[in-house]
Amino acid sequence: MKLKAFTLLSFVMLLAGCETMQNLAAGDGNLSSADRQAAVAMADLTVMRCTKVVTRGVETVSKGKIISKNAATITRLWKGGEWYRAESRSEGITDYVYLNENTQAFICGEKKWNTYPESRLVAFIDVLNPRSSARGVMQNSSIERPREVFTGSNEITKRDFKKLIDFFGGSSSCNVQAMLGNLDEALLIRLIGEDIIKSGIPRTENFLQKKFYEHALQGNSIPNAGDKATLQKTILGGACVTSSFDFDSKILREYWAQDVRVRSQLRVELLQDRVTYRQIMTRITEAQKMSPQIESELAAAMQKNPELAKELLEKMGSITDFMGVLLKKYGLS
Secondary structure, three states: OOOOOOOHHHHHHHHOOOOOOOOHHHOOOOOOHHHHHHHHHHHHHHHHHOEEEEEEOOEEEEEEEOOOOOOOEEEEEEEEOOEEEEEEEEOOEEEEEEEEOOOOOEEEOHHHHOOOHHHHOOEEEEOOOOOOEEEOOOOOOOOOOOOOOOOHHHOOOHHHHHHHHHHHHOOOOOOHHHHHHOOOHHHHHHHHHHHHHHOOOOOOOOHHHHHHHHHHOOOOOOOOHHHHHHHHHOOOOOOOOOOOOOOOOHHHHHHHHHHHHHHHHHHHHHHOOOOOHHHHHHHHHHHOOOOHHHHHHHHHHHHHOHHHHHHHHHHHHHHHHHHHHHHHHOOOO
8 A cells, every 4th residue: 555645635636536647758748859768768777777675674685676577667857967867666666766868877776876976966957847956865765675664753653644544534624625625616626627637538518517627727827816815724824734733753744844834835925926726736746745765654654554544545535535526526537
């Protein structure tokens, strides 16, 4: 069982299939010819050259090649000087791999990359989103340490698990389901409608579907006064958006704090009419992407607490049902 995101609307988008995992090596994304060629090469080289190392603590349990008849999936791609960096996924393992476009040198895994002098010097830029950049080291690798269970301050505890369950659909008013209920359908569509359309929904002459498209196409506009007030009380404000969400896990606290910082900045820009519906959703979604380390911790916690994992998935399922009803209403399912 694996979770990809767990915060407010971007999570709902993921569950509803509005944000499917792209594969840049298979033609997704608007890449240049050179970038596409690099993505394809890195997908092939991942399964040809990368070694999977299973560890328990500091002890190496086993080593072996990633054996797959299929190339890896390249979900993101960065460029820095003559180096490419890609988020590569294969056989349930996720890590960063590197390719030098001039020498064709290929490096498997963040851990190995960090041993090279270039790792401290190269400034990488996301080829599909140049505003999103990173310099040097990116933490957390999974291809070289795919089954490591982190302990200590990063471990997701049973208490953390119960807080996540409450967040998704608990008894308090501060949970995703309650927050969704406070959003007008038209506002929800303005925020995520474009992603639903991009997923390949065929357009018809259905009256309600026309209304859906009408709202979705407003996504690039500045929120109106009514939507602005709602956003301030829900997604970008209110009691649910707080840095004091008391997780035991350090990485969950840091993850949540980053999310709060992004929302706080968006709130300022919203009040100044400097941000569109689409930009709000895009920036929140970007901020909520989970690192391989959080994925590993969450997977370990779910294995350790199967009953709580089942309850969490049930809460998440009810959110999927909510989105399913919405899509059905507008003839999009």
